[in-house]
Amino acid sequence: MNSNILSFENVTFTYAPEDETVKPAVKDLSFSIQDGEWIALVGHNGSGKSTIAKLMNGLLFPQTGKVSAMGRMMEEESLWDIRSQMGMVFQNPDNQFVGATVQDDVAFALENNGVPHKEMVLRVKEALHQVKMEAYFDHEPHHLSGGQKQRVAIAGALALRPRLLILDEATSMLDPQGRMEVIETIRELRRATGLTVISITHDLEEAAMADRILVMNAGHKQLEGTPEAVFLSGNQLTTMGLDLPFAMRMTHLLREAGVELEAEHMTEDELVDDLWTYYSRK
Amino acid sequence: MMEKMIFGRFIPGNSIIHQMDPRAKISFVFVFIAIVFIANSAVTYGILLGFTLLVVFLSKIRLYFLINGLKPVFILLIFTFFLHIFFTREGDLLLDIGFIEIYEEGLRQGIFISIRFLVLVFITSILTLTTSPISITDGIEVLLGPFKRVKLPVHELALMMSISLRFIPTLMDETGKILKAQMARGSDIGSGPMKERIKAVVPLLIPLFVSAFKRAEDLATAMEVRGYRGGEGRTRYRQLDWRFVDSLSLLVLAGLAGMLWYFRV
Numbered sequence: 001m002n003s004n005i006l007s008f009e010n011v012t013f014t015y016a017p018e019d020e021t022v023k024p025a026v027k028d029l030s031f032s033i034q035d036g037e038w039i040a041l042v043g044h045n046g047s048g049k050s051t052i053a054k055l056m057n058g059l060l061f062p063q064t065g066k067v068s069a070m071g072r073m074m075e076e077e078s079l080w081d082i083r084s085q086m087g088m089v090f091q092n093p094d095n096q097f098v099g100a101t102v103q104d105d106v107a108f109a110l111e112n113n114g115v116p117h118k119e120m121v122l123r124v125k126e127a128l129h130q131v132k133m134e135a136y137f138d139h140e141p142h143h144l145s146g147g148q149k150q151r152v153a154i155a156g157a158l159a160l161r162p163r164l165l166i167l168d169e170a171t172s173m174l175d176p177q178g179r180m181e182v183i184e185t186i187r188e189l190r191r192a193t194g195l196t197v198i199s200i201t202h203d204l205e206e207a208a209m210a211d212r213i214l215v216m217n218a219g220h221k222q223l224e225g226t227p228e229a230v231f232l233s234g235n236q237l238t239t240m241g242l243d244l245p246f247a248m249r250m251t252h253l254l255r256e257a258g259v260e261l262e263a264e265h266m267t268e269d270e271l272v273d274d275l276w277t278y279y280s281r282k
Numbered sequence: 283m284m285e286k287m288i289f290g291r292f293i294p295g296n297s298i299i300h301q302m303d304p305r306a307k308i309s310f311v312f313v314f315i316a317i318v319f320i321a322n323s324a325v326t327y328g329i330l331l332g333f334t335l336l337v338v339f340l341s342k343i344r345l346y347f348l349i350n351g352l353k354p355v356f357i358l359l360i361f362t363f364f365l366h367i368f369f370t371r372e373g374d375l376l377l378d379i380g381f382i383e384i385y386e387e388g389l390r391q392g393i394f395i396s397i398r399f400l401v402l403v404f405i406t407s408i409l410t411l412t413t414s415p416i417s418i419t420d421g422i423e424v425l426l427g428p429f430k431r432v433k434l435p436v437h438e439l440a441l442m443m444s445i446s447l448r449f450i451p452t453l454m455d456e457t458g459k460i461l462k463a464q465m466a467r468g469s470d471i472g473s474g475p476m477k478e479r480i481k482a483v484v485p486l487l488i489p490l491f492v493s494a495f496k497r498a499e500d501l502a503t504a505m506e507v508r509g510y511r512g513g514e515g516r517t518r519y520r521q522l523d524w525r526f527v528d529s530l531s532l533l534v535l536a537g538l539a540g541m542l543w544y545f546r547v
Contacts, residue, residue, distance in 0.1 A: 057507055080509060088507045095500035098508075100416040100448050107519035112509035114517050124519070142451040156508065 004071070005164055005196050006056060007032035011065035013051060025051040026062070027219040033198065035163070038190060040207035040227075041200045043216030044241035049200050052216070053168040056198070057086055070163060084113050087157025091169040093149035097141045102133065105141070106156045113160065127159040128152075130192070131185050147178025151185055158189075165189075167199040171206060183209065204237070205245045208266045215240070227266060247271045291351075292414050297342040298527060300412045304421030306528035310535055311409050317539045318398055323547040327397045333538055334401045341408050348407060355403050359396055366392035415447045420520050437513030445501070453494065460489050 008031050014024035026048045033039050043049045054060040055067055058079045067074040069082045087109075090096045099105030106124045115123065128134045131151040141149060150170055157165055167186070171179040183206060189195050199206060207213050213230045215223040217240050223230050231237070231248050238244070244252075247268045251261055259278070265271040294300075299307075321327050338345055349356075366388055373386035410418070423440035430436050461471065464485050471482045 059503060059506065080511065083507060083509055088504075090500065090504055092497075092500055094452050095497045096504035097448070098445065098501065098505060100414075100444055104416070104519060108505075108510075109508040111516050111519055112511065114515045116517060117519070117521055120517065120519050140451070141448065142455070160509075 003035045004032045004068075005035045005037075006069045006198070007067075008052075008055070009066040009068075011055065011062045011067060013055060013060060013062045017063055023219065024063075025219055026055065029065070029219075029221055031214060031221065031224070033164075033196065036194045036196055037212060038197045038210045039199070040210035040213045041198060041216060042202060042204060042207045042213060042242060043222075044202055046218075047216040047240075048219040049216050050168065053088075053166060053200050056166060057083055057088055084109075084160055085162050086164045086166065087154075087160060087162040088166045088168060089150060089153045089157055089170040091172055093146045093153065093173065094141070096153055097149060100140065102128070102136050102139050102141075102144070102152050105152055106159050109156055109160050123159045123161075127155040130158055130189060131155045145178060146174045147181035150174065150178065150182050154182070154185060154189075162195075164196045164198065167197065167201070169200055169202070171201065171203065179203075179206075202242065204231075204242060204248075208245055215242075228264060231266065232264060291411060293343060293411050294414075295342055295412065297340060297412065299337070299341040299408065301527070302412075302531060303522055303524045303528045304413050304417040305424055305522060305524065306531055307409050307413055308418070308421045308425060310531055311406055313532075313535055313539075314405050315402060317535070317542060318401060320539065320542040320546060321398070322394075323545065325545045326542045326547075327394055329538070329541060329545065330401050331397055334404050337408055338404060341412050343408065343411055348404065348411075352403060352407065359399050362399065363392045363396045366395055416444055416520070419444045419447070420522060424522060437516075441513075449494075449497070452497075453490065456493060457486065457490055460486055 008029050011026055011029045012024050013026040014022060016022040029048075029052070041049050041052060051060065055062055056069070058067075058074050061067075061074070070085050072078045072082060074082060097105050098108045103124050106127050107120055110120045110123060125134070128137065131154050133148065133151050133155060136144065136148065136152075141152075144152070153170070154165070165186075171182050174182065186197060186199070187209070190197060197210075199210065201207055208227045208231070210227060213223070213225065213227055214221055215230060215237070222240065223233060223236065231244060243249075245266060247265050247270065250271060251265045254261055261271075261278075262274050263270075265274060318330060321330050335345075338348060367384055368382065368388070370388035370391050371383070371385055372388070373390075375383060376386055376389065377384040413421075419440050422443070423436055426434065426436045426439070465471070469482055469485060471479065471486065473479075474482070
């Protein structure tokens with residue numbers, strides 16, 4: 001129980017509590033996340049995943065149920081303490097850049113938490129190093145690409161040395177290259193520090209890299225499991241408006257066409273390896 | 283046109299003026315503005331002009347660049363010059379061509395006021411040209427510090443300023459995009475009579491406002507999540523560094539004031 005970094009217990013939240021006709025955005029949701037896990041929370045628009053993000057860091061409080069983080073219940077008193085151990089990166093790279101330059105922006109959360117100046121300088125450097133943006137120390141945001149801005153946002157979250165990093169659709173406004181940059185950064189970070197990551201996304205390619213996937217639909221948890229297990233229920237995902245990763249769709253179609261592939265492939269590389277060794281195996 | 287304007291622009295550099303503490307520079311400019319009014323004779327105005335040129339020289343900003351960038355100001359300058367020449371009627375009559383009468387005092391006043399104006403514009407431009415907007419904000423925050431006691435929200439004002447500065451390029455980009463989007467839909471902003479042109483700005487402004495509000499909301503959320511709770515208990519990443527040059531600059535300014543007072547008529 002102690003290794004639970006975040007948990008929801010029977011959480012229900014509605015934006016209009018008085019109005020009975022409005023369906024709750026999140027309905028009787030329970031899940032828990034262990035220290036060091038990478039969780040992907042997927043669902044199409046309106047499935048309640050953004051609301052969950054807001055419940056996670058106390059921007060919203062549930063009407064019923066309990067949200068707890070870092071072993072403490074989310075309340076007014078514990079709120080700021082919990083937030084200082086939790087980093088969050090949002091969708092729009094421009095709208096979360098507070099500082100005038102890269103270093104100012106990374107320092108923002110540190111300033112808010114009263115970190116002494118000397119310590120701050122070290123931590124800003126360290127955080128920028130972790131996302132490989134040291135070279136852009138003094139750059140202004142409008143001279144950076146979307147992917148670079150998101151990496152700075154991640155550095156801004158990391159500077160506080162959080163235990164948990166939440167990515168709320170952090171890659172959805174980026175071009176493919178920017179998306180790869182951000183995902184690579186997260187993978188590197190996980191390798192180096194074992195940081196707990198929750199990525200909220202509708203991109204199943206990104207979700208495929210997680211340890212565990214939670215699929216949200218109309219405010220409740222539809223599926224939960226490893227990427228392999230979740231993707232096997234292909235049709236269910238498609239009816240919820242989620243697109244399977246390209247490699248998986250390809251595998252399905254090839255199998256339907258009578259090509260006997262070895263496994264359900266989640267990445268293009270695996271699929272390609274299987275295909276080019278196909279004849280020699282026979 | 284916009285590229286040549288140097289109001290509020292910052293030219294990075296490493297001159298002695300660039301390296302000065304923003305607090306020193308801002309105080310310097312304010313005291314200087316007061317001092318300028320001591321001057322009242324040819325010698326004192328000469329000293330002021332000489333001093334200003336020295337500051338320009340020290341800032342390593344080319345005089346040509348400064349003059350070229352301040353062209354719109356010169357129009358105003360020439361206008362006030364002629365205003366004084368034509369409307370001051372004191373002293374000896376110098377020139378009389380029909381309806382134009384120029385008096386000695388008018389010419390003197392015209393020249394003096396022009397120098398005063400020029401000197402003020404140069405010095406304030408040097409401040410913004412050699413100090414990054416964010417340093418100016420830092421400087422203002424510290425200088426206004428004492429006013430916290432009378433409940434002036436100094437920290438909030440400084441933060442507002444720095445966020446506005448941060449979002450200027452973002453909103454400029456956005457304006458460009460909206461402009462193109464409206465043009466693609468057949469709106470014609472650049473031509474027609476004045477009334478039509480003003481009307482055409484509305485479909486530009488409304489989407490811009492909508493998006494600015496959206497951005498503000500997102501930014502507020504992002505700030506809250508990153509632990510922003512107002513100015514209390516906050517530490518500062520940017521540290522200001524008051525050095526010998528800064529004290530010296532204010533001493534020089536005091537010297538200048540003394541000199542002007544001495545040569546004043």
